[in-house]
Amino acid sequence: MNRYLILLFTLTLVNFLEAQEISGVIKDRDLGEVMENVRVETSTGDVVYSDSQGMFFIAQADFPVELRFSFLGYKEKIMILRSFKTDLKVFMAPEIGQLSEVILRSSNIPKKLLQTPAAVSLISRDDLERTNNINLVENFNYLPGIYVNQGALNTNKINIRGVGSRAQYSTNRIKAYINGIPLTTGEGELTLDDFDPEFLDRVEIYKGPVSSVFGAGLGGAINLFTQKRIQEQRSVNGDFTYGSFNTHKTRMNITYVKDSLDLSVNYNKVDSKGYRENGDYDRISMTANAGLLNKKGNYWSILFSYTNLKAFIPSSLNEDDFLNQPQKAAFTWAQSAGYESYSKNILGLSYEHKFSKDLRNQTSVFFNSRDGYEPRPFDILDDDRSSVGIRSKFNLESSLFEMPAEFGFGTEAMLEWYDLATFENLYEDSEVPESIQGGVLSKNHQSRNYVNFFGQMNMDLTSKLLLEVGFNFNTTAYSLEDEFDEDEINQSGDYRFEPVFSPRLGLSYEAFPEKNFYALVSHGFSTPTVAETLTPEGLINTDLQTEKGWYYEVGFKGNWLNNRLYTELSLYSIQINDLLVARRVGEDQYVGLNAGKADRNGIEITSSLMTNLNEEFRLFLFLNSNFNFFEYDLFVDRGENYSGNEIPGTPEYMVSPGVELIFKDFSANVNYRAFGKIALNDANTRYTDPYQLLNFKLNYDCRVGYGFDLELNFGINNILNEHYAASVVTNAVGFGGSQPRYYYPGNPRNYFGGISLKYTL
Incomplete structure (x- = not known):
């Protein structure tokens, strides 16, 4: 026994x-x-x-x-x-030093960055953590070829390789997506300020005309991606950040990943008094993302984003106030307590289906809405926009002429409705700074639609030579209904732009192991906005043409030192015909005109080095820079010949080195950025001064036990306390004998710090 x-x-x-x-x-x-x-x-x-x-x-x-x-x-x-x-x-x-191995998720045919015959900048999750977590687009200013005018937390204007620099107060001529769902409006305007950088996993930015891939976007395309988790995880994360100007952010995130379900919900609230008068900012955002992988390997995903914003507007300053009283607001904006407010919703449903190992499809349907209200000194704008659309893409792996090939083809379509009304602002009748809504000035209904058909083929001509061929065919139309009968002007009418065919041809050649040369030729276009098509009398200008351009680029991408050093060099030229520019004819009235031809030539450099100093120390070094040569080839306006002048709105150069040192649970990074002077008008009679910014951030991460992770951070922006213009209004005009207001002052030296606690079950 x-x-x-x-x-x-x-x-x-x-x-x-x-x-x-x-x-x-x-x-x-x-x-x-x-x-x-x-x-x-x-x-x-x-x-x-x-x-x-x-x-x-x-x-x-x-x-x-x-x-x-x-x-x-x-x-x-x-x-x-x-x-x-x-x-x-x-x-x-992979760490940032393995950029060359990253697969670009936004391309019609996913490829490694090293093998892609195009200039694409990536912002990884690590990059997003190297700056403060308040403003997403702040991270773009570290990249070569990209410049963000930052008038305030809610006043950001992005230009890529100079395209979009002459937009007045918003970003246009750039396409943007989040998880493949379009964010750009039907007429080409874009706002990215609402998205929480801590919820994103990656940003991919295609620079230059990308119409063959994304449609109407002469400047490029910005693709945001949330994290797609595969490994099981159940966690709750809470953050709090406090900074100068009584700025604070509260964030809560819940993540649940088990079996085939991936669910993440993110809430954040940002408040700030702002550096300048009339600069209060209040934003609440919530984003939810869910993915479900079925037994056959097909993937469902859904994205919902909600934003509610109220942000006061200090507006731009003339030179005297910019130099001597940069914290003040423009007089009329302070008196009217001007602000913008809106609530915004984004809903997208995507499905990835594998028909076979060689054929797959991704289809997304989406709905966007925005309800806005904006009191301004000259009027009060009440607008409501909604849109629906679909984007479907097929990918096929096959062969052509007995050579391996991949094919990508599909369509993107959007219908958009926009209701707009303006009212008198009777703020001068009030004894305290506030806006008072008066009588109706205008009331319009706009309908917009576009359809893109696109295709791409990648073929291995040899084991070292890759050919990329693509095209896009676009049709765009809109209608305008004038619903205000009390004036004698009827703006109603329909307008359809001529269809545009945009081809693309690229070659990538691996001359040496992990060292590729590439060449690219592509076509791009941008359609005028509805506002640009209106004449000073309020009639539709049917003579206005679509802005078109050809894009030429050659470059090199290579790994060195056993993949520890990655470098990129690109030289490009964008030749634009029928250049669209805005002529100011009133305090807030602009008309569009085709300004002839423009040449945008430039050089860009990207490099990153990653190395282990020993078992405990890791070192990252970065250097990004660009040198711009943007000028009008042919531009005559009101008898003034600006041919040969610099195109205003973009710095002549940017140089940005950085260093990050990691020791056990500590990391510290320092970044320096130097910007060249910026032309302020077409005549090139006014320029900003060059300026430099030095920023620092320190992080401490540790595991405190029982499933808890703690993170502490502290940072200083503008250590040198530089006085500079963070944004400019090109071709500003002074009315009633006042000086033109070109300048948005940048923030002086400021500080921030935060704490994050994460619990993993």
Whole structure:
């Protein structure tokens, strides 16, 4: 009897010991490839390495156990296990130094950055964490070829390679998407200020005309992506940030990933008094993203975003006030307490279907709405916009002429409705600064629609030479209904632009291992906005033409020093015909005109170095820069010949080196940016001064036990306390003998700090 008990005990013990084994497979998060020689360290100091199949095995562990996964060129990953696991799946994310290995998710045919014959800038999750977490577009100013005019938290104007620099107060001529869902309006305007940078996983920015891929966007395309999680996770995260000018942000995030379900909900609230008078800012945002992978490998995803904003507007200043009283607001904007407010909704549903291993489709349907109200000194704007649309893309892997080839083709269509009314602003009748709505000045209903058909083929002509051919066919139309009968002007009418065909041809050649040269020729276009098509009398200007351009680029992308150093060099030229510019004819009245021809030529440099100084220190070095040569080739307006002059609105150069040092749980980064002078008008009689900004941020991350992670950060912006213009109004005009108001002052030296606590179940 005792022998049977001993045998039973022995078998039970053996089974128990075997069950304590922890095993799994380690893969690259983006490529899906298994990773060999990944270091896996337990909290008790035991170390194992993954084998050639990406597998790792740990024979004994005391639970709960902390596992640290580390590999050169990848972010360290930490996991806590509370029970045995024999089928663990671990996905490692590349560090910034592995840019060349990143797969571009927004291209019609996904390719590695190194092999893509185009200039594409990436902002990783790590990059977003190197700045403060208030303003997403602040991160764009570190990239070559991109400049953001920042008048306030809610007044941002993005231009890419100079395109969009002459827009007055908003971003246009740039396409934007989040998870493939369009964010740009039907007439080409864009606002990205609402999105919380902490909810994003990556930003991909295509620079230059990209009509063959994304439609009407001479400047380029900005693609935002939320995190797509594969590994099981259940966590709650709370953040609080406080900064100068009584700026504070509160954020809460809930993430649930289990089996085939990926769910994340993000809430944030940002408040600020602002550096300048009449600069209060209040924004509430909520974004939810869910994904579901079914048994056949098809993927459903849904995105919902809601924003409610009220932001006061200090507006631009003349030169005297800019130099001597930069904190003040423009007089009439202060007296009327001018502001903008809106509530915005974005809803998108996407489905990825695999018909076979060679054919797949992604289809998204979306709905956007915005209800806005904006009291201004000259009137009060009440507007309501809504749109619906679809984007569908097929990808096919096949061969052509016995050479491997990939095909991407599809369509994007949008219908948009816009109701607009303006009212008198009787603020002068009030004894305190406020706006008072008066009588109706105008009331219009606009309908807009566009349809894009696009296609692309990538073919391996040889093992080293890649050919890329693409096209886009666009039709755009709108109608305007004047619903205000009390004046003698009837703005009603229909307008349809001529269809536009935009081709694209690119070549990428691997001259040496991990070193590629590329060349690109493409066509692009931008359609006028409805406001630009109206004459000073309020009639539709049917003579206005679509802005079109040809784009030429050659460049080099390469890895050095065993993939620790990545470099890019690009030279480009954008030749634009029928250039659309806005002529100011009143305090807030502009008319569009085709200004002849413009040449935008430039040089851009990107480099990043990642190295381990020893087992505890890691060093990252960055250098981004661009040099611009933008001028009118032919432009005569009101008898003035501006041919050969610089195009206003963009710095002549940008140089931005940076360094980040990581030691255990600490990281510190310093970034320097130098900008050249900016022409303020077409005559080139006024320029801003060059300026430089030095920023610093310190992070501390630690695991405090029981599933809690703590992060502390502190930073200083504009350490040198530079006085500079963060945004400009090109071709400003002074009315009634006043000076023209060209300048939006930048913030002086300012500070921020934050705390984040994350609990993982």
